[in-house]
Amino acid sequence: MPLPDPLTRHPIPGWKGTAFLKAIIDHPLIDVGDYSYYDDSRGPEHFVARCVRYHFDFIGDRLIIGKFVAIAQAAQFIMNGANHPMGGFSTFPFAMFGVEGAPPVTPGALGHRGDTVIGNDVWIGREAVIMPGISVGDGAIIGTRAQVSRDVPPYAVVVGNPGTVVKTRFPPEIVTELLAIRWWDWEPEKIARNIGVISAADIDALRAAV
Numbered sequence: 207m208p209l210p211d212p213l214t215r216h217p218i219p220g221w222k223g224t225a226f227l228k229a230i231i232d233h234p235l236i237d238v239g240d241y242s243y244y245d246d247s248r249g250p251e252h253f254v255a256r257c258v259r260y261h262f263d264f265i266g267d268r269l270i271i272g273k274f275v276a277i278a279q280a281a282q283f284i285m286n287g288a289n290h291p292m293g294g295f296s297t298f299p300f301a302m303f304g305v306e307g308a309p310p311v312t313p314g315a316l317g318h319r320g321d322t323v324i325g326n327d328v329w330i331g332r333e334a335v336i337m338p339g340i341s342v343g344d345g346a347i348i349g350t351r352a353q354v355s356r357d358v359p360p361y362a363v364v365v366g367n368p369g370t371v372v373k374t375r376f377p378p379e380i381v382t383e384l385l386a387i388r389w390w391d392w393e394p395e396k397i398a399r400n401i402g403v404i405s406a407a408d409i410d411a412l413r414a415a416v
């Protein structure tokens with residue numbers, strides 16, 4: 207059975223709560239890889255409005271999501287525009303209200319932390335919060351309601367607030383090999399032929415499929 211077309215809006219027959227993000231996002235500051243999906247029983251088409259917060263054009267930070275990323279309901283990507291200026295005595299954003307003499311709100315004044323980058327084959331649990339400028343490595347898992355404020359290494363499992371790595375899914379040598387194999391970059395037909403080995407944890411079998 208082939209993989210579904212990554213531009214399918216609702217790839218699960220009979221369920222409109224899941225959408226491939228590529229089919230529903232058209233945003234100059236958001237990149238999404240094939241097959242990455244958002245699931246929300248209230249309607250996944252509201253992903254950008256509900257999950258990507260404080261994302262302002264004038265700041266220009268990007269949300270980059272790899273391939274085969276699974277994002278559960280109400281996960282939040284907090285972007286750099288969330289921050290108020292913190293260098294002065296007051297954090298009140300006077301400039302937003304057009305108050306004369308207020309320092310302009312510039313990306314620099316907000317302590318810009320750069321783009322948010324989510325790797326490939328990442329699973330983001332329900333109501334997890336990813337703070338500005340965070341990179342989440344390939345194969346990582348972000349637990350329900352985790353508050354991620356530090357970069358996440360590949361294949362790590364992060365839970366809690368502040369988000370802490372509680373384990374790594376595989377031994378380091380296997381992680382190194384998985385990061386070299388990058389099954390997510392294979393042709394869809396090859397992925398489809400090898401779903402069994404990709405979904406199992408037998409490195410010899412995966413190696414043989416390369």
Ligand SMILES: CC(C)(COP(=O)(O)OP(=O)(O)OC[C@H]1O[C@@H](n2cnc3c(N)ncnc32)[C@H](O)[C@@H]1OP(=O)(O)O)[C@@H](O)C(=O)NCCC(=O)NCCS
Pocket residue numbers: 278279330331332333347348349350351352363364365366372
């Ligand atoms: C992160 C997760 C995958 C870990 O599952 P697991 O590998 O079976 O891990 P365990 O249950 O053995 O938990 C490991 C430790 O982390 C803690 N933990 C697990 N998930 C946690 C969470 N979401 N928040 C806080 N702590 C958590 C456990 O209490 C345990 O702590 P301990 O070692 O001190 O006892 C899972 O708990 C989770 O959050 N899944 C996301 C579910 C979800 O949101 N699904 C949405 C639909 S796809």
